[in-house]
Amino acid sequence: MPLTRLIVQQFRNIKACDIELSTGFNFIIGPNGSGKTSLLEAIYLLGHGRSFKSSLTGRVIQNDCQELFVHGRFLNSDQFEIPIGINKQRDGSTEVKIGGQSGQKLAQLAKVLPLQLIHPEGFELLTDGPKFRRAFIDWGVFHSEPGFFEAWGRFKRLSKQRNALLKTATSYRELSYWDRDLAQLAEQIDGWRRTYVEQMKTLAEEMCQSFLPEFEIKLGYYRGWEKDTPYGELLERNFERDQSLGYTFSGPNKADLRIKVNNTPVEDVLSRGQLKLMMCALRLRKGSILQS
Ligand SMILES: Nc1ncnc2c1ncn2[C@@H]1O[C@H](COP(=O)(O)OP(=O)(O)O)[C@@H](O)[C@H]1O
Ligand SMILES: [Mg+2]
Structure with a gap:
């Protein structure tokens, strides 16, 4: 477009x-x-x-x-x-x-107007917190899954309500009604993100490899909570911990795209110039996937 x-x-x-x-x-x-x-x-x-x-x-x-x-x-x-x-x-x-x-x-x-911005400070994508990489994934999901924007908005609203409720609830039963919806949304969002990362992973790794041939680069998706545990179950199990923290600790709000170079986190291995190249590779590839 x-x-x-x-x-x-x-x-x-x-x-x-x-x-x-x-x-x-x-x-x-x-x-x-x-x-x-x-x-x-x-x-x-x-x-x-x-x-x-x-x-x-x-x-x-x-x-x-x-x-x-x-x-x-x-x-x-x-x-x-x-x-x-x-x-x-x-x-x-x-x-x-x-x-x-x-x-x-x-x-x-x-x-x-799907945009990918490449600018000199843009390697925060690789060196800063997961929110930048989550946004990277979600940009792709937003453009490929029509229901994503609304589901993610609802998830954030429900999470906020849950966090408020955590402060007053005396037992998990008071939350279980809300958690059913929250869990369903979390699984849906996770499914969309996982599918997107699976689709782009090999292509993105190849692009990074062609910009930085001397390194072995691997991307991995972390969904924000442990593997093999349904989100609803996790919410119930972690109720007391979440309550003492005052917020829901794990979930799609913690998802990340983990990037390793020679099996080590990127920022420990690559120079600033190399980080820039890698950021360019990832953004260019993401743009080309959208076009295809
Ligand atoms: N709100 C503003 N109103 C008017 N001028 C501005 C405003 N903000 C920044 N500028 C000026 O606009 C110019 C922006 O230049 P920039 O787009 O960074 O140039 P280039 O990328 O071509 O070097 C700078 O000279 C800056 O001082
Ligand atoms: Mg300039």
């Missing part, structure tokens, strides 16, 4: 720009500070509703302006150009338009 046109207004140092894009490669060239990264940031914002550089919308809106606009056109699978757009105000309000219709959700934008 390539972008064919991009209109950016009042975004960092870009007052207004309107560019036609190639559906293949586009190279953006200019002196330091001319707005190249800002242009990428604008595309990212169009697909994610937020910047990859700052969580504060106020930083991204051009100084002395009240709002920013990013509009684009993408080619859908029937080769029709569909307009999409996002407007953000200083008060944090966001308006999303797709195909001329206002009031659309950010998830809809993410659906029509």
Whole structure:
């Protein structure tokens, strides 16, 4: 679903720009500070509703302006150009338009504009906490499983309720009703993630191997709780521990994509340059899997 046109207004140092894009490669060239990264940031914002550089919308809106606009056109699978757009105000309000219709959700934008960002600090994917790798898996699942977004949202809401209930419950029976739904969602989410990782694992390993031929690279999926135990059973068994912690310790919220190089965690083996190469390999492969 390539972008064919991009209109950016009042975004960092870009007052207004309107560019036609190639559906293949586009190279953006200019002196330091001319707005190249800002242009990428604008595309990212169009697909994610937020910047990859700052969580504060106020930083991204051009100084002395009240709002920013990013509009684009993408080619859908029937080769029709569909307009999409996002407007953000200083008060944090966001308006999303797709195909001329206002009031659309950010998830809809993410659906029509799948993006993979590769940038110099991006190897947090490999060196930081599991949440980055979970997001890596979930991006693929989101684009391949129509029910994922809703199920994951429900899982997070139910988990929150469960954590609140843990603080007051006097016996497991008070939780068992909620846990049935939670367990079903957890198993479903786990199944989707597992299938996705199985599909991409060998291809991703091959891509990493071709970028870093001197290492043996293996990916493995960790679902967030021990193997062979149904999630419902685990919740019941860990009730007392969870209660003393005040939250549910194990579950799909702890899932991870474990990456080993020569059987050792990546960050212990690879240099920063090699980590960057590996991050590129993983992101490129994930993009190509989506296209196929
Ligand atoms: N909110 C803002 N309003 C106006 N200018 C901004 C804002 N935020 C950043 N800038 C400026 O915009 C420029 C951004 O440049 P950047 O996109 O990083 O350039 P490049 O990647 O081409 O080197 C910088 O000069 C920066 O000072
Ligand atoms: Mg730059």
